[in-house]
Amino acid sequence: MRLSRTKRHWDKFARTDPFWAVLTDAGKKGNQWRVDEFFQTGVDSVDAEIKGVLLHCPALRFGTALDFGCGVGRLSQALARHFTRITGIDISAEMLALARQYNRHGERVDYVLNTRDDLSQLADGTFDFVYSIITLQHMEPVYARRYIAEFVRVAAPGGVILFQVPAVSERSVPQPRPFTLWPDTLLKRLVRDLRNKFGADPVMEMHALPRAEVEAILTGAGATLIKSYRYDAAGDRLHSWGYLACKR
Numbered sequence: 001m002r003l004s005r006t007k008r009h010w011d012k013f014a015r016t017d018p019f020w021a022v023l024t025d026a027g028k029k030g031n032q033w034r035v036d037e038f039f040q041t042g043v044d045s046v047d048a049e050i051k052g053v054l055l056h057c058p059a060l061r062f063g064t065a066l067d068f069g070c071g072v073g074r075l076s077q078a079l080a081r082h083f084t085r086i087t088g089i090d091i092s093a094e095m096l097a098l099a100r101q102y103n104r105h106g107e108r109v110d111y112v113l114n115t116r117d118d119l120s121q122l123a124d125g126t127f128d129f130v131y132s133i134i135t136l137q138h139m140e141p142v143y144a145r146r147y148i149a150e151f152v153r154v155a156a157p158g159g160v161i162l163f164q165v166p167a168v169s170e171r172s173v174p175q176p177r178p179f180t181l182w183p184d185t186l187l188k189r190l191v192r193d194l195r196n197k198f199g200a201d202p203v204m205e206m207h208a209l210p211r212a213e214v215e216a217i218l219t220g221a222g223a224t225l226i227k228s229y230r231y232d233a234a235g236d237r238l239h240s241w242g243y244l245a246c247k248r
Contacts, residue, residue: 001139001140001203001205003091003115003116003117003139003143004115006091006138006139006205007092007115008202009202009203010090010091010094010095010202011092011093011094011095012202013092013095013202013204014072014092014094014095014098015094016202017029017030017031018072018095018098019031019033019038019072020032020033021202021204022072022074022095022134023038023041023074024204035102038074039074039077039078039102041074042074042075042077042078043077043078043081045075045078045133046075046078046079046081046082047078047081049131049133049162050082053129053160053162053244056226056227056244057160057226057244057246059158060128060129060160061128061129061156061158061159062084062128062129063083063084063128064083064084064085064086064087064126064127064128064129064156065079065082065083065085065086065087065127065128065129065130065131066086066087066088066089066122066126066127066129066130066131066151066154067079067086067087067088067089067131067132068089068119068130068131068132068135068147068151068163069089069090069091069132069133069134069135069136069138070088070089070090070095070096070099070111071090071095071099072095072098072099072102073088073098073099073100073102073109073111075088075131075133076088076099076103076109076111077102077103077104077105077109079129079131080105080108080109083128083129084108085108085109085110086105086108086109086110087109087110087111087112087122087126087127088109088110088111088112089111089112089113089114089119089122090111090112090113090114091114091115093113096112096113099111117142117143117146117147118146118147118150119147119150119151119153119154122150122154123154124153124154125153125154125155125156125157125159125247126154126155126156127154127155127159128156128159129159129161129162130151130154130159130160130161130162130163131162131163132147132151132162132163132164133163133164134164136148136163136164136165136207136209137164137165137166137205137206137207137208137238137240138204138205138206138207139205139207140205140207141207141208141209144165144207144209145209145213145217148163148165148214148217148218148221149217149220151163152218152221152222152223152245152247153221153222155223155247156247157247157248158246158247159246159247160244160245160246160247161218161223161243161244161245161246161247162242162243162244162245163242163243164231164240164241164242164243165208165209165214165240165243166206166207166208166209166238166239166240166241167208167209167210167211167214167239167240167241168208168238168239206238208238208239211228211241214228214241214243215228215243218243218245222247222248223246223247223248224245224246224248225243225244225245226244226245226246227243227244228241228242228243228244229241229242229244230242
């Protein structure tokens with residue numbers, strides 16, 4: 001799916017069920033997340049991530065941080081408890097409007113729209129910490145590869161990069177096919193694809209990148225891989241991996 005279509009779908013999610021789209025939970029679909037409960041999940045996640053990072057990168061600087069795929073700001077707001085200045089970047093203007101609405105840290109948190117397949121609006125060597133969780137999986141691998149290399153470019157020398165992406169997508173995991181007397185006809189598929197294309201039903205894409213490929217992108221872009229590890233917090237069906245790296 002092209003980024004322009006991805007943007008339309010996430011704008012639609014922002015209008016219909018934004019918190020659930022950011023943090024899917026079967027019991028929270030249909031705007032069932034409470035605001036305080038939702039943002040507390042971000043605090044819990046970021047606190048745990050920072051604690052883990054410091055075990056491997058005790059010299060982590062707490063100046064500037066980038067939250068890539070920030071959505072409504074769940075993690076940006078939590079990062080502001082640790083870092084001086086946060087930049088949250090997202091493809092959806094409507095998600096960013098909500099992020100600004102829920103911002104509790106004033107000018108310390110800046111939300112930026114990015115519809116390009118790079119981060120060219122961000123300068124080289126800007127961030128002490130680059131962070132992206134449950135975002136890269138929602139775009140075609142061709143875009144995810146570019147963004148991973150860009151994470152390294154915008155990180156400051158000695159800066160830390162932490163992100164997650166599935167190594168095997170949910171789509172590629174064999175699933176039992178339900179019995180039906182009505183086959184998935186060409187017409188049904190055409191109608192579904194047209195509804196998806198024009199944003200009638202927003203689509204949450206799921207993609208993956210092989211672990212070896214991700215590690216090669218990082219090292220080729222100028223980072224030292226500190227560790228890669230199973231990242232079960234994104235859901236065990238996704239076979240996700242977390243990557244912790246340091247800009248050389």
